[in-house]
Amino acid sequence: MPLINVIPGEKIPTAPLNTRLPIWRIPGWLLLFVWLARGTARSVVLTVRYWWITGPAFAGAWVSGSYGWKVALGVALVLIVAGCTWWRLHPSTWLRFGWYPVVGRVRRLWVYRRGWTAAMTACGLVGVHGGGRWVPRLLTVRSNKWGDRVTVRLLPGQHPDDWATAAPRLAYTFCLREARAFTTDRPDRMVLHFVRRDPLAALVGPLPVPEVPDFAGLALGVREDGDPYRLRLTGSHVLIAGATNSGKGSVVWSLLRSMAAGIASGVVEVWAFDPKGGMELAAGGPLFARFAYDDPDSMAGVLEEAVKRMKSRAARLRGLTRQHVPTADDPLIVIVIDELAALTAYLTDRKVRDRIKESLSLLLSQGRAVGIRVVAALQDPRKDVLPFRDLFPTRIALRLTEPEQCDLVLGDGARDRGALCDEIPETMPGIGYVVLDGVREPVRVRFSYLNDDDIAELAVMYPRPQIGGDR
Template sequence: MFGKNRVPGDAHDAPKPSRVRVPIFHVPNWLYVPWLVLKGVGRAVYWAVVALIFAAKFYWVSVPIGLLGYLTVVYGWHWAAGAAVFITGMLLVWWWQHRASFRRWLGWFYLAKWRQYVKYRPLWQPTITNVGLATSFDGDRFYPSIVNVRHDGRSDLVTARMLPGQHPQDWAKAAPRLAHTYKALSCSASTHDVKPGRVTLRFRLVDTLATTMRPFPVPAVADVRRLGVAMDEDGRIYRVSLTGHVLLAGRTGSGKASVVWSILAALAGGIADGLVQVHAFDPKGGMEFAYGKDLFHAFHYDGPDTMAGALEDLAKVVNQRADRYRGVARDHVATIAEPTIVIPIDEFASLTAYVADKKIKERINQTMAEILTKGRAVGVHVIAALQDPRKEILSYRNLFATRIALALNEESEVDMILGDNAVARGAASHLIPDTMPGIGYVMLDGRARPARVRFPYHSDNDIRALAAAHGTALGAGR
C-alpha cells in the first residue's frame, strides 16, 4: 500500500536470472518508429543528466579536462598544450617555493581523492561486512556509504553515512580492525564537525609524536590558566589549566612523572618569584619527588597519618581564604602574601583507597573532597596521579576539570578517567604501547573531544637543574 521501504546506504543486489519477454501483440510500424525515436531521445537525456551529475561530482577532474577541451576546440590544440605546460610549471614552482601551502590547498586534496577511490572504496564493502557494520533488509544487502575523504598531512579522515540504528560507539569498537585493514597506525571514530547520522574515521598514518621531546624552556611568568606542558599532533604547544585541578592516570612506565614535572617546570618561574607554593605528597617514601625537593615549600612522605594532618592544614587554608574572599572576590590573584598553592600527589590511590587504617582513610577522603570542592576559587590546586583507575578510587572524578589518560590496560579504564564514551570520541589510551611513554589523551572541561599529546621527558639531571635554577630559600631542602 505504501510502497517498499528503502534503507539509506549502498545496496548490493544479488544477481537475478534474465527473463526473455515474449511479445503479446504486434505494433504497427507507424506507431513503433516514433516510439523508438522517443525512447532514444529519453535515453539521450537520461545519460546527459548522468554525465552532468558525474561531472559535478568529480569536478576536480572534469573542470581541468573541460578547460583543456574548450581551449582545444576554440583556439586549437597548441594553445591547450601551452596552457597545460604553463599551469604545470606554475604548480611546480608553487610546490618548490611553498610546499606547506601547496600541500594544504591542493596536494592534500588530490591525495585524499586518490585514496578515496584507490585505497578505501575497493575494500570498503567486504571490510564493513566483516566488522559487522553492514545489514540486510528485504532481501538486499546495505552498506554505510563513504561520503568524503580528507587528508591533513598526518591522517586520512573518512566521513561515512551510518545506517539507521547505528551509533558512533559501534564504529569505535570496530576502529582497531579498520586500522589493520587499511594499514594505518590507529583509527578512531568521532562525530565532531559532521552532520547527524554521519561518523568520521581518522586513520592516523604519520605519528608526529613518536620522538621523545626535551623539556620546554621555563616561562618567565607562570600562568596557572595556560600552562604549556605538552606538544599536540599539529606541532603546537598544548596548554592546560590548573584551575579546577588535574587528574592523571597511567599504568607503570606510562610516563606519569613526565606530566607532573612538565607542570612543575611550567610553574618554576612563579616558584622562584614566591607567587607559587608547592606542597608535594609522595606516599612511596619520597622516591618520585626527591630530586626536585628544592622547588617545594613542603615535602610530605612520612606516612598516612602525617600526610593526613598536612592535608587538614591545607584544608584550613582553603576555608580561611574562602571566608576572606566571600563577597569580596570570586577568583584568586596570586601575591607574595597569598600565593597559589599547588598540591602534586604521586599515587593518589595510596592516600584515598589503600590506607589500612579506616579512620585515617576517612580523614584523608573527607579532607581531599573539601580541598577539591573549594580550592579552585581560592587558588589551591591539586595534581593527582594514579595507576589504578577503579571506580571506588574515582568517586569524585568530576571534581577534576582537566583529566589526562596515559597508557592504560583496558578500554573501560579510559572511560573511567576521561568520562563516558571517551573511546568513542577518539581516546585510545588502552592502545598506547609501552615503548611510547609520555603520550596520552587530555580532556579539558568544556571540550567535546580529547586531544592526543606528548609530554617532554625530564631526566634526573633535568630535574636537579630545574630545582637548582628555580628553587627558593623556602625550599624543603634548604
C-alpha cells in the same frame, strides 16, 4: 514522499526478482533517447562532482585546441614552477592549501570510495529500509602528514558507539594502521580518523617554557594528529593513572615546566607530596612552596593546612567573585601528589588515612572556585583505592595492565571508543589517553620527556620566590 528522498545514504543496487511481467513494446528511438538522457545526466553529475579532475582537463584541452599544444605545455610548466616556488618559500601553506587538499580528494576517490560499500557491509554499518539496503554517505576526506579524517553521514537508527566499535575493523579493511571515531557538532555526522603514520612514535623533548602560563591551555605534549596537546587547568583537577614506567613522571614534569614562569613570578604555588621518600620530586625542590615526603602524619598536616587556606580564601572572596583569578598576591595553588594510593589506601595508620581522605575530599569538591587544583598520580585505579575518582574532571590514562582499568580511569565505554591503554607498548612511555568531562572521545597524547638534567636546569632557572604565603 518517495523513500529515496528521506534516507540520507546511498542505496545498494539489488538484482530484480525473476518474475513474469507484461511485455511492453517500446520503440527503439524512444529507448535510445532514454539511455542518452540518463547517460548525459550521469556525465554531468560526475563532471561537477569531480571538478578538480574535469576542470584542469577541459582547460588543458581548450588551451591546446585554441593555441596549440606548445602553449598548453608552457602553461603547465609555469604552473609546476609556481607550485615548486610556493613549496620552497612557504612549505606550511603549500602543504595545507595546495598539496594535502589534492591528496585528500585522491584518497577519497581511490582508497575509500572504491571499496566503501564493501567496507560498510563487512563491518555491519549497512541499514535496511523499505526492502532496500543503504550505506552511510561518504562526505569528505581531509588528509595531512599523519592520516585522513573521513566525514560520513549516519543512517537513521545508527549511534556513534556503532562507529566506535567498528573503527578498528575499518582500519584493517582499508589497510591502515589505526582508526578511531569522533562525534561532531552535527548529530547526524561522524569523523573517522585513519592513521597512516604515528606522530607519537618519536620521543617528545622538553617544550618551550612560556613567559606567561596560559592556564586554559598548558602545552604538555603532542596529540595523535600532530598538533600540540594543551591541558586546561582552569577549574579542573587532574588524575594521572599508569603502570610502573608508563610515564607518569613525564606528565607531572611537563605540567611543572609549562607553569615554571608562573612559579618564578609567584603567580603559582606548588605544594608537592612524594610518599616514596622524595625519590621522584626532590630534584624540583626549589620549585615547591611546600614539599612533604617524610612521613604520612606530616603530609596529613600539610593537606589540612591547604584546607584552612582554602576556607580562609573562600571567606575573603565570598560575594566578590565566583572564580579566583591568580595573581602574585593571591597565587594559584597546585597540589601535586606523586603516588596517591600510598596516602588513601596503603597506610596502616587508619586515623592518618582518614585525615588525608577528608582533606582531599574537601579540596577536590570545594577548591576549584578558590584557585586550588589537585594533580594526583597513581598506579592502581580501583574504586577502593581511590573512592573520590569522580571528582577529577580531567583524567589521563597511560599504559595500564588490564583492559578493565581503562574504563575505571576514563569512564564506562572509554576502551570501546578507542582508549586502548592496555595495548600501549612498554617501549613507548609517556603515551596515554585523556578524557574531559562532557567529551565522549578520548584523545591520544604523548607527553614530553624531561631527563634529570632538564629537571635540574628547570629548578635552577625558575625557583619560587623566597617570600610567599597566602596574602
